Amino acid sequence: MSEHIFIKGKRNGLELVFDQSIDFEVIYNQLKNKLAAATAFFNEEAAMHVRCDRNLTEEQKNKLVSLLANYGLKYDEQHMNKDNNGSCSISSAQEVIFEIQKNKTLILNKTLRNGQKIEYEGSIVIIGDVNPGAQVIAGGNIHIIGTCRGTAHAGAQGDKSATITATRLIASQLRIASLITRAPDNLIESQTAETARILRDTVVIQPANC
Amino acid sequence: MGEVIVITSGKGGVGKTTTTANLGTGFALLGKKVVLIDADIGLRNLDVVMGLENRIVYDLVDVTDGNCRLKQALIRDKRYDTLYLLPAAQTRDKTAVSPDQMKQLCHDLAEDFDYVLIDCPAGIEQGFKNAIAGADKAVIVTTPEVSAVRDADRIIGLLESEGKEGPKLIINRIRPQMVKKGDMMDIEDIIEILAVDLLGIIPEDEYIVISTNRGEPAVANPVSMAGAAYKNIVRRLMGENVPLMNFDSQDGFIDKVKKMFGFGG
Numbered sequence: 001m002s003e004h005i006f007i008k009g010k011r012n013g014l015e016l017v018f019d020q021s022i023d024f025e026v027i028y029n030q031l032k033n034k035l036a037a038a039t040a041f042f043n044e045e046a047a048m049h050v051r052c053d054r055n056l057t058e059e060q061k062n063k064l065v066s067l068l069a070n071y072g073l074k075y076d077e078q079h080m081n082k083d084n085n086g087s088c089s090i091s092s093a094q095e096v097i098f099e100i101q102k103n104k105t106l107i108l109n110k111t112l113r114n115g116q117k118i119e120y121e122g123s124i125v126i127i128g129d130v131n132p133g134a135q136v137i138a139g140g141n142i143h144i145i146g147t148c149r150g151t152a153h154a155g156a157q158g159d160k161s162a163t164i165t166a167t168r169l170i171a172s173q174l175r176i177a178s179l180i181t182r183a184p185d186n187l188i189e190s191q192t193a194e195t196a197r198i199l200r201d202t203v204v205i206q207p208a209n210c
Numbered sequence: 211m212g213e214v215i216v217i218t219s220g221k222g223g224v225g226k227t228t229t230t231a232n233l234g235t236g237f238a239l240l241g242k243k244v245v246l247i248d249a250d251i252g253l254r255n256l257d258v259v260m261g262l263e264n265r266i267v268y269d270l271v272d273v274t275d276g277n278c279r280l281k282q283a284l285i286r287d288k289r290y291d292t293l294y295l296l297p298a299a300q301t302r303d304k305t306a307v308s309p310d311q312m313k314q315l316c317h318d319l320a321e322d323f324d325y326v327l328i329d330c331p332a333g334i335e336q337g338f339k340n341a342i343a344g345a346d347k348a349v350i351v352t353t354p355e356v357s358a359v360r361d362a363d364r365i366i367g368l369l370e371s372e373g374k375e376g377p378k379l380i381i382n383r384i385r386p387q388m389v390k391k392g393d394m395m396d397i398e399d400i401i402e403i404l405a406v407d408l409l410g411i412i413p414e415d416e417y418i419v420i421s422t423n424r425g426e427p428a429v430a431n432p433v434s435m436a437g438a439a440y441k442n443i444v445r446r447l448m449g450e451n452v453p454l455m456n457f458d459s460q461d462g463f464i465d466k467v468k469k470m471f472g473f474g475g
Binding site for chain 2: 111112113114115116129131132133147149
């Protein structure tokens with residue numbers, strides 16, 4: 001059975017994103033299994049922000065609230081307004097889910113520190129930061145749900161369509177296929193998630209999925 | 211069984227030895243039985259900082275080589291009865307001991323002492339591996355400089371890969387005025403990158419230079435700001451909940467004194 005839900009660590013707690021097109025019962029059961037498998041991982045009293053742009057019924061909502069309460073998590077609903085910035089982040093989260101289903105993907109739930117290196121032939125999803133001096137090398141795409149300050153190399157086997165996405169993309173160096181680009185000497189930090197990809201033979205950084 | 215804590219940093223010159231001497235003395239001030247191990251074989255300093263250099267007869271390598279019994283190599287501090295030092299050998303190098311020997315040594319010492327503090331050498335090679343081998347806990351010392359923070363990050367990664375999780379951080383030599391002006395990395399920036407628990411902040415203090423030269427740790431001095439900060443860290447290591455010092459008010463006080471004497475401000 002493929003995964004339709006995804007839990008992200010956020011500064012203000014956890015965020016639950018799920019594929020909006022899937023039946024509620026399927027989502028509910030997958031969440032239940034995931035929570036059961038990862039009890040030690042969750043902090044008591046953490047807020048679980050549930051992102052949904054379809055409305056859940058009262059009954060469905062109550063089921064979620066009581067399930068989360070079993071693990072000491074607080075339910076907090078977040079509606080995504082299509083025309084505000086948030087829609088950007090939800091589509092990006094859906095893309096992550098899609099990515100995991102489609103390709104060989106390595107999911108890493110830790111911060112990569114100075115001197116640490118991760119190499120994988122498929123795509124890499126990192127839930128954590130990539131610190132200066134750390135290296136991420138993927139044959140496919142790289143998604144960093146956190147801050148990227150180190151070096152990231154997507155499409156390492158020559159795939160020019162590969163992308164690098166991070167919640168905070170302030171990498172010291174980005175490489176896609178055989179192209180190398182470094183951070184400008186006075187970087188202006190963006191407030192949104194960003195994606196780096198190749199456009200007309202240069203690496204271009206744009207807001208993620210906008 | 212006592213607790214074995216390694217004091218490490220990666221980068222040299224950030225204050226590992228000063229921190230080890232002060233924390234050790236701080237524990238002794240509170241009546242705990244402490245032993246300090248200088249793991250910096252070939253470049254020993256801790257004995258000098260403690261003012262115990264002239265009492266060394268046997269050293270760490272003599273113990274691991276079996277030239278003497280462990281008790282013979284321990285030097286009792288001249289001021290505090292419950293504080294001991296196991297000095298490093300000066301005529302050998304880091305390869306003179308193995309991580310397994312260090313593990314055994316730490317284990318033996320932890321049976322007799324409440325706290326075993328290990329002063330780790332700079333770098334990530336054999337000396338580092340020896341120093342962390344027997345430790346239950348790690349304390350990382352850094353200064354508010356990018357280079358020191360990079361090295362601290364590397365060290366935290368290496369500790370994790372050795373299965374030593376949850377290191378605690380000491381940020382040394384903070385100058386509150388410079389942080390305020392934006393000329394120095396602030397504490398939040400450092401914590402954000404390193405993502406570890408903060409154990410304490412030590413302000414820049416001229417008295418550290420004086421105390422190092424005299425061989426009297428600053429923690430025993432009632433007017434030293436750095437000494438007071440070390441005292442707080444000792445209490446936190448013992449499980450007490452001590453709030454961080456507020457340096458702003460201290461600056462205000464110094465400014466007031468300056469004004470009183472007509473130095474402007």
